[in-house]
Amino acid sequence: MAEARAAAVVAWLAERGWTPFPFQRETWALMRARRAGLLHATTGTGKTLAAALGAWLAYGDDGARRPLIRPADAGHLPPEGEGVASPAGVAPLPQGEGGGQRPPGEGSAAQTNIVATASHALALLWITPMRALAADTERALREAFAGVAARDPSGAPAWTVGARTGDTSAAERARQARSPPSALVTTPESLALMLSRPDARETFAGLRCVVVDEWHELIGNKRGVLTQLGLARLRGLRPGLPTWGLSATLGNLGEALRALLGPQAAGQGALVEARIDKPLIVDTLLPRAPGRFPWAGHLGAAMAAAVVAEIEAARTTLVFTNVRSQAELWYQSLLKLRPDWAGAIALHHGSLARETRDWVEQGLKAGTLKAVVCTSSLDLGVDFLPVERVLQVGSPKGVARLLQRAGRSGHAPGRVSRVTIVPSHALELIEAAAVRAAIRDGRIESRKSPDAPLDVLAQHCVTVALGGGFVPEDLLVEVRTTAAYAALSDEAWRWCLDFVSKGGPTLKAYPGFRRVVPGADGVWRVVDRDIAHRHRLNIGAIVSDAAVVVQYGPAPRGAKLGSVEEGFVARMRAGQRFWFGGRILEFVRLEAGTAFVKAAKGGGTTPAWAGGRMPLSTTLADAMVEAFARAAKGDYDSPELAAARPMLEVQAKWSALPTPSTLLAETLTSREGWRLFVYPFAGRDIHLGLASLVAWRAARAEPGTFSLSVNDYGFEILSGSSRDWAALLPDCLAPAPDLAALTAEVVESLNAGELARRRFRDIAHIAGLVVAGYPGQRKSAKTMQASSGLFYDVFRKYDPDNGLLRQAEREALDDELDVKRLMTTLDAMAARRLDLRPLERATPLAFPLMVERFREQLSNETLTARIERMLGDLNAAADA
Template identity: 45%
Template sequence: MKTQLVNQYFDSIGWKPFRFQRSAWRAYLDGCSGMVHSATGTGKTLAVWMGPILKWLKENPDRSRWNPKRPPPLRVLWITPLRALAGDTEKSLRMPIEGLQLPWRLESRTGDSKASLKAKQLKSLPTAMVTTPESLSLMLTHEKLLESLAGVEAVIIDEWHELLGTKRGIQTELVLARLRRLSPNLRTWGVSATLGNLSQACDSLTGIGGSDKVKVIEGVKKKRLKIGSLIPKRMDRFPWSGHIGTRMVPQVAELVEQVQSTLIFANTRSQTEIWYQHLLKERPDWAGKIAIHHGSLDTSVRSWVENGLRNGSLRAVVCTSSLDLGVDFTAVDLVIQIGSPKGAARLLQRAGRSGHQPGAVSRLDFVPTNAIELIELAAAQDSIKVGNLEARPLLTSPLDVLAQHVVTVAIGGGFRSDELLSEVRSAYAYQTLSDQEWQWVLDFVVRGGASLTAYPEFHRVEVDDGRYQVTQRRTITAHRMNIGTIVSDAAMKVKYQKGSTLGTAEESFLSKLKPSDKFLFAGKLVSLVRIQDNVAYVKRATGKPDTVPRWMGGRMPLSSELSAALRNKVGEAADKKFVGREMKSLEGLFDIQQRWSTVPRPDELLIEAIKTRDGHQLFFFPMDGRLVHEGLAALIAYRISQTKKTTFTMACNDHGFVLQSPHEVDISAAIASGVLSSTNLMKDILSSMNATEMAKRQFRQIARVAGLIQQGFPGMRNTASHIQASSNLFFDVFTQYDSENLLLTQARREVLDLQLEAGRMMAAMDRIAGSRIVIERPDKITPFAFPLLVDKLRERVSSESLADRIARMQAELEKAADAKQAV
């Protein structure tokens, strides 16, 4: 009966189950946990969702006993990485429930859910619940819910690759370990579309020492893709970042005109605001027909946009990764990517937002903001063809997340040390947690560690006859209000003087504005009226913006896989091999680069020494991504300054970095003395940067997650300056009186791993050590060097506008290039 019902349902929606979907259903019915890995828009949701439904149908074959007024208790938890996706996910999951007329109750529980619904759920949980890692962790603090959670049969994690390698992913692993303790036969399933380290991803999902019945089910690996690019009619031979982006607005508008619906992805929230305004300026008649969507907009604004996409009233949405995942917009015909996606997996993920259904073709058009980004697109396409997608590096034993989880469990009924330690070690991220680290965490939450014993507010967990628990109401309330691992700059509401909330912007941006300053937000031009009670009140404005908000986390580094592919594409150009429209369009650029300097091969490092009116410039082109280049620039500048007294200023992009000095540096002698050596690399990396200040900034995040500092309560949020001062005080106290504090150790490690990408830096230095160093001394700035020079100019205040000066420089270089070519 159960199979017949499911077949009838698929017939009713005009689909036929794929083989991989049936494989997933069988595996679920056999009691397995596992991963479903399949291209975006190929039916992954039904692959994991129908398993629990089929099992319930098998257990309840008599339809006459189904009673919608008495739905089954909680059976399935569906974890989504973004609360903005919960509504769409719920609608997708509800379709089979209604199609099969199941008596199930399906609800969401996220930070956006109404308080009345949450209160109702504390009394009775639904049969299936869509939630987030934070909300599920919060549920564990309610002891009365543990009995219901013990009946959970399955946890399904959507878009697992988005959580993998993050502290939210670690938080999810710990919650899963707790649920396995409550429900020993729990099935855990993950869904992912674009992942390089699939085996590791599955291990982190299913845990250590759990069920031996684990399946990795591969679905549709390669969906039909049509990737194009908008290439300017006249390609800049001396490109600079951001220049040709908005210049392409008319061509983008033409593409949007040709289809019914389009998603236009930008890499940063500020970029979405700029592009939305430019499109409206190009097509004023599109007012109300195009919209903007990013994570800082108010929930009501985002919901309006998403509904407009579904019902077809919006023809285009300019968005960030807020629409990267999960949302099933089958109506979207085209995806446009503004600027390099910085990774093949992200390009594939975004392409899959169009034609988001089995058998449909996914179409993406790429708009470069810099001519050199076309090389990145060509490299990404090569990576996709051979299936070389990015792996997500995993985190190991972050103690701030563990401390938060320990307090969570202590609130939700308490624990005994040995039992919880065994449970924690079953989480993949904590399998190597030492007894010493565990005892340190317990001491930290019980008495504040070695240096905070005298302060009762840090005695959060009490021990009574070997049982750890929390009884203080204030501690419980504060912990529940601050659960989570996402730490950003303090956010401030942006609200009309009289009217609705537009969203949030970071306090560090808004605090620098003066009343009447105009800025773009939520696709509107507004001016600041006043800041009061942590709310920025604004009114509509006319004219031109004075600024655009800059949100933290806007920089996406080039992936290591795409970096390698990029070097290969440049190497092909060195051999005069230009494959594809993108590379052929850059022949003029590569021709000048070769004539004035050289085009490096993958086993070469190009260094250009050029004198300009601003000083002596050293351009390095490792092509390892911005974050690696920032570290390498500081390292090499430090090493040179140890042998020659000089000062450096620097700029970096994904392709290289420049060191500017008032004095000429003999780079050949510097290399001979070991500036590119891997010897003492880690020591020199730390010496070359203000490692203490970087660790202090990183510690601020760790202190918040670990519960040392609080963001405050609704309506009483602590300011960024207050949080910073509190964090700095703890850092200084620990450094002076508790130097072995493991949170300090974690901060230093995260600086190396996350901020400096020390592992990639070391790999880059090892690769450079085995490369041939090519030093060129061109008379003029080359096409490769020009974008870096522009980035240097951005940092200086000039009496002439930046655009005017760049245009003049470009004209001079183009004239020189044409003159030399004629000769």
């Protein structure tokens, strides 16, 4: 029968014109052998079919007509499917459920083993990071399972498929509870919600396999940690449960496998790497006149006409930008040049209303849209076959991100994927050359799991307490099977238990913080209905700035267009206009979390969203310095370097070009003061820490006032008083003796306390200390910050060892300031020869840093005049 089912799979693929790849056959064999593992393959080569059809081949009989096992039936599960022997060293899925803590009363002598014979059992759980991807995956799985079942000689009915996300209606959730689908597509947050239900054990009693899609998108953040804990809970309910991860762009596959399966099981997991030479074209749309003195965004408008020509030549194009405000601006620019494209091009980003995004996605699938200007909201594996081209406006800032976006075109085996970089300033020509070289050499960024965040752990404890309860000793063993908490200390665990049961030493007098109550039987549960309701409404690890709904006219008739951040609207006055969703709107009033607007004409501002600047990745930064080094030798070996040659020659003539063995620094004295420029190429975030540290060290020798400016390539320090930077620099750039010493300096040089306070707001939200409110009654960002700030101050004064307080300080240093990478950067800088060049005028590398500082001091009109005057002087000097 196994061979006949495999033949049915091959036959169904053949009817579609496909032949199974070797990596798909390997995955199927491993899944039929009850193995777990990670599948890494290029986007659009068939990872979904490899995992879905492998699950059907291994467990198809289980998921189609298998009784739903009540918790009372633990220890009486039917035999395993096809009876495939487990490979040596891998435990087979046990015949009995075992594991986990059974709530009292379930399975007692007073109960009988009732089997719901008319019901299906959930056999396959498919976890995906995005709702839109969940809906697309649901359609793909339903088609695949129906196709192979129709050719299955056993006559077993097709697996049913459902989705459980934040978009799933209450009626659909109720239907799933009565009759679970064979395969369920969900998100990390919805999985946590299901685990918080009293019937969690029953829901997953028949689960046979878990697939985590787009694992590279989850592994490096707290949503990934939430997923790790959810997987550990499922394995606690179903010991030996096989888990598979799917990934397309990862540089550290071993660590990714460890995070997926846990440290103990990772050695037994399989790593499948697809060896497919999928055609990929990465090129650059070269500007006619890139200029010799760049600044951020100066090529944007000049490239619009060329972008229109590229869109014209393709059937359907995705135009990616890095931020939502940039997407809004580019959409306006394209329509201004081609007003006849109204209705044929669209805008897509995460702040638009779901109905708008759904309409755009359906238009892409149907091929009715000529182009869509989008952000990372369309990064992941949604299948848009009509898309022929991808344009990336500005630098992708990372190799993996560009590869991910490239895969949105030609999203099928054998089809060509093509991505074209559209530089927004001349230095991005160097980035384009660097990213193409990195792709050619196979260099992709690594991602690592966060280390033991206590806010996520506290939330998970309450979730498990809701889902039937837990015995602390058993749950600790389970939690430590994850990569994130493998080294969790006994002290941290005790603190977490104390926090969820009492609120810690400072909050123990308040009943509202006694969320989990230890029972006389040793099982810890949530017994308060209000606490349970509040927890379920605020479950998850996604925390963003408070947003207000943008709506035409009064409710309920007014159309909701999407949302903008509260801080943007709070500064607006009635009558002011702004661009949103590709249209010009006039602000009327702000009321109860809704910004009421009406249609307007003319111009307006564009909303700015937090988190708008992506830092340059270390992998791409290193490749960029290597490109500079090739140019320094006169080797302009790519179209991008050839186009940037006038700029590079001026930089080399007036100063020098960076190389891997040298650290370029420049000094310039002007009427504004004494300037220092340093170019570590470590990314904006690290440069902010470096600039602050260097200025603080310089002030120890002689106090003074400094102005700082940073970008992805370097930093500028401007002193109003005389500074001999050549004499100061060796000490100012010296590496720290150890991490503790550097941390102390960073805390002194920056307002690390304020960074920790801001970080604490998100941590307090995830941990359940403060809540965002209820649907229709969401709290404002100001209220959330005030509430969390109060807790922060109380803990600082009365409970300085509070776990969440320590976590906020650690995240401020590790994530926002990244002190470990800062130390590595200082060490790397010390290992290179310092190449200090005194300047007579600003170089092409220094000029954008000066403009960056001017942006914060001048209005747009004044800034434009200042830039034009400086450019005139610099170009005249370069021509001399």
